[in-house]
Amino acid sequence: MPVRRLYGTRDFVEWLKERERASEASRLGVETSVIEQIDTIFHRFIVGDTFRNRWDFRCIKVERHPVWEFKTPDMRIFGWFPAKDCFIAAYGGWADYIKDHDLYRGYRLEIRRLRREMSLAKELCGEGTTPDDVISN
Amino acid sequence: MTSYQIDLGARSATVGRFVDYVRQELVKAFLEEKLLSGLNARALAEKLALPSSAINGQLAGTRPLTLRAIADLAWALDRSIVFEVRSNAPSEGQNSPATGSVVHYQGSYIHGVAATVTSTLPPPPVFRVACAGEPTKSCAA
Secondary structure (H helix, E strand, O other): OOOOEEEEOHHHHHHHHHHHHHOOOOOOOOOOOHHHHHHHHHHHHHOOOOOOEOOOEEEOOOOOOOOEEEEOOOEEEEEEEEEOOEEEEEEEEEHHHHHHOOOHHHHHHHHHHHHHHOOOOHHHOOOOOOHHHHOOO | OOEEEOOOHHHHHHHHHHHHHHHHHHHHHHHHHHHHHOOOHHHHHHHHOOOHHHHHHHHHOOOOOOHHHHHHHHHHOOOOOOOOOOOOOOOOOOOOOOOOOEEEEEOOOOOOOOOOEEEOOOOOOEEEEOOOOOOOEEEEO
């Protein structure tokens, strides 16, 4: 079973706390609330559950130091893999809003800006663009 | 080390994880059939006389999974469903199950930037390496 690690920026944790406080129902009318969906995807990641490309996560754009997203029915969580099985969550948002306003490029650029401001060493920005590069299943 | 736990409670954690587990089982069966027989969402939709978008939505979790939808999908995939509600009585020596994702904070990368990192795992062990004649170094595994 792979050992996986999940990290988040302080802003991401604040966003997460807000989701918990708000206790929002699904906008899609599915059975689970937003915080239940987030808890489930994080739980599945850290316990080493199978993560399926495009179903559970995907690379936003094939590039050097790519940005990845975790997917739940209602939410998208953006971040990167500084190492295999290690994800840093940086931003989260409603899937419908992100898709309607085509915000993928914006989140990619924000994460690149964040990493620059963090003066993060290049090797901690992650290189892999294929699912096998970043997650052991 | 500060930690943050998504405190959604045992009830919500159970519901969220069960609903997702059911969906994952259906996706797994669908992908297995796709590999074995080339089945796709359109063929599944035709078999069930439903639009492809309904099948895609059910498998992706963006549409509710009713008991009927679960049974329909299992039938169309030529699979049987095993369902059991087991006793949850704890046995001696059993660990208590976690009821929420635990998040641990670890110091900021840089002052003034919201960059404190967190982890759902306990902090990694710290190894102290002290070679003779060298200053003590430490690194996280």
